[in-house]
């Protein structure tokens with residue numbers, strides 16, 4: 001049965017919305033009044049962190065990133081092919097991802113960006129280290145965009161979910177398969193494993209550009225504010241959650257698009 005604004009949201013009526021727009025267009029529909037504590041795992045130079053701060057206006061924004069060089073230049077970008085990788089790394093990080101100086105610069109940019117904002121706490125540590133120190137049921141939103149390998153995303157999901165308040169949200173960035181199905185880029189597969197093992201969680205919405213941000217919440221949480229805002233946006237299509245794991249990037253020559261087929 002489909003959900004509609006004003007209806008109660010018992011577990012069996014939760015459905016998945018595909019949202020037509022960017023990740024920030026989607027996240028702008030989160031209820032700002034209940035976003036007081038936010039964590040971002042994987043910060044880079046703080047672009048998304050800045051958006052979270054400006055638009056969701058939390059009391060505390062906890063940023064987690066070791067800012068540590070990767071073992072090889074293409075490690076974080078294994079979902080791209082061939083020469084695309086190098087170009088993307090240069091544009092995105094401002095240097096090779098296997099050099100520590102690149103990550104030191106990104107850390108310094110983030111530190112300088114938030115130097116005068118007492119709401120922001122920066123942890124130059126791994127996701128695992130910070131999760132171990134954090135109390136359970138303290139966070140409204142946990143944005144996961146760190147190491148994108150299957151093993152790391154699984155680790156993030158299972159370590160961070162207990163930190164969520166009951167009505168809180170996990171958001172997974174880059175929830176999309178690459179065309180060649182690289183085993184390393186494992187967000188989709190990790191989410192599948194997580195949802196099978198934690199049936200109390202449900203995928204709520206996925207945006208159809210920017211490589212897909214997926215919002216997950218507890219079935220027992222009250223998500224009426226988010227669902228109402230999404231329905232009223234006129235930018236959603238209801239899709240069966242069974243096809244969630246089919247979401248992937250398709251390519252033909254210079255053309256690239258996202259598809260559920």
Ligand SMILES: C[S@@+](CC[C@H](N)C(=O)[O-])C[C@H]1O[C@@H](n2cnc3c(N)ncnc32)[C@H](O)[C@@H]1O
Nearest residue numbers: 042043044047048064065067126127145146147
């Ligand atoms: C795609 S970037 C994050 C971009 C950022 N969320 C944004 O949208 O502006 C990925 C980041 O994850 C970080 N990272 C890698 N492994 C990590 C780990 N174990 N814990 C936390 N962050 C990690 C990398 O250092 C890198 O800065």
